[in-house]
Amino acid sequence: DAGLHLHGVHKRHPNGLLALQDVTLDVAPGEFVALLGPSGCGKSTVLRLAAGLEAASDGRVDTPATRADPRAQAGAAETAFVFQEPTLMPWACCFDNVWLPLRLAGRSRAQAEPDVMRELRAVGLGDFAGAYPHELSGGMRMRASIARALVTRPRVLLMDEPFAALDEFTRQKLNADLLAWWAAHRLTVLFVTHSVYEAVFLSQRVLVMSGRPGRIVAEHRVPEPAARD
Ligand code: ADP
Numbered sequence: 001d002a003g004l005h006l007h008g009v010h011k012r013h014p015n016g017l018l019a020l021q022d023v024t025l026d027v028a029p030g031e032f033v034a035l036l037g038p039s040g041c042g043k044s045t046v047l048r049l050a051a052g053l054e055a056a057s058d059g060r061v062d063t064p065a066t067r068a069d070p071r072a073q074a075g076a077a078e079t080a081f082v083f084q085e086p087t088l089m090p091w092a093c094c095f096d097n098v099w100l101p102l103r104l105a106g107r108s109r110a111q112a113e114p115d116v117m118r119e120l121r122a123v124g125l126g127d128f129a130g131a132y133p134h135e136l137s138g139g140m141r142m143r144a145s146i147a148r149a150l151v152t153r154p155r156v157l158l159m160d161e162p163f164a165a166l167d168e169f170t171r172q173k174l175n176a177d178l179l180a181w182w183a184a185h186r187l188t189v190l191f192v193t194h195s196v197y198e199a200v201f202l203s204q205r206v207l208v209m210s211g212r213p214g215r216i217v218a219e220h221r222v223p224e225p226a227a228r229d
């Protein structure tokens, strides 16, 4: 399934530091879960394990990324990762940045165009396909990064403090956009943040991490608030 399952996971870094201790979490397919905690408690480590970018030292990690057959090209596209900083190629325009994952999968510019433009329009950048990253605001660069993550139509979205570098106004706008988009598409989302406000606004369930080594210390189900409508 498109769920994320970590069971009894320990992560020790090569330098000996124990970053995670006995972390167990499940994100159901289509669920939006926030991972909340102070910096250094291991939130990014959990995301990298779920993305299959790192291996656990002990325990079980069962996600589409770790299950995917490395020989099957389709597997890689099931999981998208959005980092804290927009990671656009500065020498390429918005269109070419968003085209990249499709290009790597063998799609020509013309073949990719409908999907690239669909994603750019979805994040409000339909008129900026030819713009270069330095011509855009921070919020627009982050939206282009999200478009690039979603252009392959992944089933799982892993986001590591994607809006942390933005001003509060832009952050709230992008939070609202993301929530509306998730309500329409219902991907599985694991969203790392150190903002209680953001965690509660966006997610259905908040997992609180703390300590060094990090562990999950609390879990809160967020009631469906009328205020969201
Ligand atoms: P968070 O995302 O909550 O800020 P991280 O997952 O980035 O926390 O880091 C958890 C702990 O692991 C921190 O103490 C960090 O310094 C350490 N750490 C992260 N990556 C590495 C690494 N590659 N080698 C050694 N220590 C690391």
Ligand code: ADP
Pocket (backbone or CB within 6 Å): 135, 136, 137, 138, 139, 140, 141, 170, 173
């Ligand atoms: P964001 O909310 O994405 O950070 P801003 O608040 O900086 O964007 O800008 C608000 C709007 O102004 C943008 O959505 C965009 O339509 C327009 N805009 C911002 N920067 C530029 C630019 N370099 N060129 C053209 N239009 C821009």
